Amino acid sequence: MNTSTTKKYFRQVESKWDDQEAKGKDPLASLVYRSNLLGSDSYINNTGGGNTSSKVMEKDPISGEEAEVLWVKGSGGDLRTATKPNFASLYQQKLLKLQDIYHGMENTGLKTPAEDSMTEMYAHCTYNLNPRAPSIDTPLHSFIPYKFVDHTHPVPVIAIATADNGPELMREVYGDEVEWVDWMRPGFELGLKLQEVIEKNPDIRGIILGGHGLINWADDEKECYETSIELINKAAAYLNEHERGEESFGGSRYDAVEEEQRRDMLAEVLPFLRGQVSQENQFIGTVQDDDVTLQFINAEDAPRLAELGTSCPDHFLRTKIKPLYVDWNPQQESIDELKSAIRSGLEQYRKDYAAYYNDHRDEDSPDMRDPNPTVILIPGLGMVAWGKNKSESRVTAEFYTAAIGVMRGAESVANYTALPKQEAYDIEYWALEEAKLQRMPPESELSRQxxxxxxxxxxxxxxxxxxxxxxxxxxxxxxxxxxxxxxxxxxxxxxxxxxxxxxxxxxxxxxxxxxxxxxxxxxxxxxxxxxxxxxxxxxxxxxxxxxxxxxxxxxxxxxxxxxxxxxxxxxxxxxxxxxxxxxxxxxxxxxxxxxxxxxxxxxxxxxxxxxxxxxxxxxxxxxxxxxxxxxxxxxxxxxxxxxxxVEGSSMFPRERVIASLTKYEIDFDREESTADLREKLADFYASRTLTKQPxxxxxxxxxxxxxxxxxxxxxxxxxxxxxxxxxxxxxx
The missing domain is CATH 3.40.50.720 (NAD(P)-binding Rossmann-like Domain)
Known part of the structure; x- marks a missing residue:
């Protein structure tokens, strides 16, 4: 296998900020510009994940007075494609006052209901009747006392965030300019924690969110963006110094099947595999068999790491708690044996998923979702990701690709750790996530086809x-x-x-x-x-x-x-x-x-x-x-x-149209356009029908x-x- 692309995996990213392009933009347009830059590279931020914000002085539509407004990426938006309507707007001072309400509810001992109830309160803080729903990360942006905030999911930073000695690694990489917050579910409590950490460490430039990602800030917008780039590159440079290259993930266990044979084998097994995973909901697939992906799947440690699953919440909401690693030897076993391994692997996966659901559910949990995997790893052949449409399966593949990079980095410098199963379950079956799913429009007639x-x-x-x-x-x-x-x-x-x-x-x-x-x-x-x-x-x-x-x-x-x-x-x-x-x-x-x-x-x-x-x-x-x-x-x-x-038909080129018009003795001028000649012929054919319509x-x-x-x-x-x-x- 050509492993040249598996060396020096953690690349440096360049600042794409263009002063000329940024010049003259209004504050919201500038936020969109910054967001699109950060979202344009999945190495920095996965599709639909992360968020950005700006605190801006706006005129209150009733009082006419200036008011501080938080513009923040709304729920369900994507930084890469975001436009102005994708951002929510909220009165900053009203958001800060919600802290008093939260602390009052928290003192009752009902932390989760208090956390969830805060999202309903955001509507009371809406500026100018903006219909865009705020995301659950709104408090992270509001409670950080800086004008501009970036929250991203960079692969090299999450690698450090998921290492079992992450805080120590953070110090090696960043010294005192970045702090650490242990894993907390995104929401109000995490926002309060960030506020507290910044108050205690006023000179820091960012915070690593354990198991999750990066958040940083500035009072200048360009500085905020370039701080994101700088912090990502420091993590990447550190990991590249420890990169294990071909020895990553414990070294090779299997060889990749040669490309032409690999494609033939995939074409034979994919319809069977699709039928097996589509027994509850039909899926569209995406195959990924590049060198980096194959190196992971073919490695000694792949079964162990696959079983751990992903860590970043955005990742496992797409990839589920873990992928299915198919126990199959591409050098010794046949396609029929692969199909048998897939069948038995899926059977065990469904049992594992049901156990995961039943072990961690509570009386208010939604019904168990489809227990089939959305990511399947086949040694020698590659990764197959599944979704309700092609776009979703591509994003699922993108997310697990990021997870592979995260595991690669963490395992190069320490031991990779995933979220505890209960925390993962609480995110996957969070009432707010379920509500988001319920709000989604019905699928189209031919979706999944x-x-x-x-x-x-x-x-x-x-x-x-x-x-x-x-x-x-x-x-x-x-x-x-x-x-x-x-x-x-x-x-x-x-x-x-x-x-x-x-x-x-x-x-x-x-x-x-x-x-x-x-x-x-x-x-x-x-x-x-x-x-x-x-x-x-x-x-x-x-x-x-x-x-x-x-x-x-x-x-x-x-x-x-x-x-x-x-x-x-x-x-x-x-x-x-x-x-x-x-x-x-x-x-x-x-x-x-x-x-x-x-x-x-x-x-x-x-x-x-x-x-x-x-x-x-x-x-x-x-x-x-x-x-x-x-x-x-x-x-x-x-x-x-x-x-x-006749309309648009390749069987009616101009010559045939003219021949037909001549045959039926229909008057025409050879100088007329082909479209006009076709219309005359269509009208003639229509005249022979009962409806008289072309x-x-x-x-x-x-x-x-x-x-x-x-x-x-x-x-x-x-x-x-x-x-x-x-x-x-x-x-x-």
Missing amino acids: VIAVVGAGSGIGKALVRRLIEEGGTVAALDLDSEAAEATAREVLDDIGMGIGVAGSDISGSGDVIGLGCDITDRDSVQEALQQVIIAYGGVDNVAVTAGLYPTPDEEGHVDDAAWDRAFAVNVKGNYIVADEVGSVWDAQNLKGSMVITTSANAVVAKAGSLAYDTSKSAANHLIRELAIELAPRVRVNGVAPATV ITLDQQTEAIYSLLSSRYENTTGHVLPVDGGLRDAFLR
Whole structure:
């Protein structure tokens, strides 16, 4: 294994502060700028974690007098992407007065209820009716007597914060400029503790939060940001002096499987694994098999460290109390033995999680959540992270990557320690965390679903990709023209501002849609495309085939034998190859699935001039019925039969449109745009229907989406016409 990237892991980070860019910003815009800088690097701060604040003098909207206002990142925000609406605003003096209320409740001996009740009091401190809910870390920022505060989760600092001799290490790294606070749950009590420590040590610049992270401050905003950078770099420099390189985590126990073979093995095992972890809630996966991750998973100490779990609260809320380390030898055992190890490992993991829940719950605890792991470590192959969508699984992978770095640092200088199980449980099942989960909007119709759209480069397929993404789907856009497929993915992702969408060396890091080349007449091509989809997302749930071929007749209305063969290869056999190859994925997952094949009204309307196309589509109709029987009961197979859809169709290039207009004796000017010519042809086709309306892409995509979704969960083996009412196509 190439271990060059596993040496000198703890890097220095550069200040990205730009005086020119920062100049002239209002206080809130400046806070956003500082926050985005800190959030732009997951080595400094994980997605959704950490928070920043500024204390600013604002005009009270009622009295008109100046009042000190705390602007702080609100609940659920992300520093990297935060904008002004992501920040809560509270009257600073009102927040300070809450201390009297808290101490009064604390004296009753009911500390946890007192702590939780304070979050309800923040609403009474809101400045200017700001609807953004404050985070539970608000007191940390309010009670620190400085204008600007940064709270981050830097990997090298958390490494020191989780070491069993953390306070001693802190002194070696920082001397007297930083203090230590033992682990405390984020909230009001921790804010009071920080206030106390600063009062006793007025010259310090920051505090390490045991097991948690870093908090620092200044009365100048740039100074606050650069203090964060400086303190992170001091920790990184210290850890690099003690870095063990290839001997980290006790040295190597297993070798990584070579990359090409590794990807083949992952493609074989991932659908099985996805089915196993999706027995309660379906998941989308992210594979991570870089050198650093593999070095940890393959190491002697990996089983021990994996069992300890993570420490930083933000980490284990995503990664659960611990990952599943699969007991499998990649050099000596087979894929079948790996599957057996996964099955037994998951069974034990669920038992362990239930015991963890039952041992630490109380009478007010929420019901036990899904007991399946969200992080699975497979020696030789890599880490697989799971989430309700691709974005969430990527973040889960990001968090455990940070945890690996934390363990690497802590174990280089001491012994890594995780949170006590009761503390971990109290965070995971905290009433405030449960309330946040309950406030989340319902999941979208196609959330947790991976859908392959074949023919996504243009026409119905391209429009369908966007429709499925809007409904929460995770989509693989496949097309014979790989550049067109990639363009579809890129356009959709640019519009919604998400991820990356084209094939590359790190396809597992793809966004919610990915574009790939695929020739459905070539089984090898289909297998290769599906392997990439599986590596990207963990499996496939639904398939929509919109690809089709219309062989253009010659001047006498005939097509040659090769064109006949090509029409049946694309319109019939290609659909079968896709179904056959995805069938093995469906079998391995053992999850429900759906397939929709686009046929045509021509399949049942006999007419002159398109024999090869019409008969191939008629065969496709019957293929749907055969596949519905073949794949039942787990997978439904249906079809959509549009009348001619001219809009956006690759089967209607300008030459064919002109030929059709000429054939039907429709007046046109050859100087007209292709779009105008297509509209004339669409209007002509519409005139032959009962509704007299052109058949649109949106109508087709709505039909396909409905058949893929649960709306038709008891419909299979049928072809839904979307043809405007063609009497010759009526069922008979």
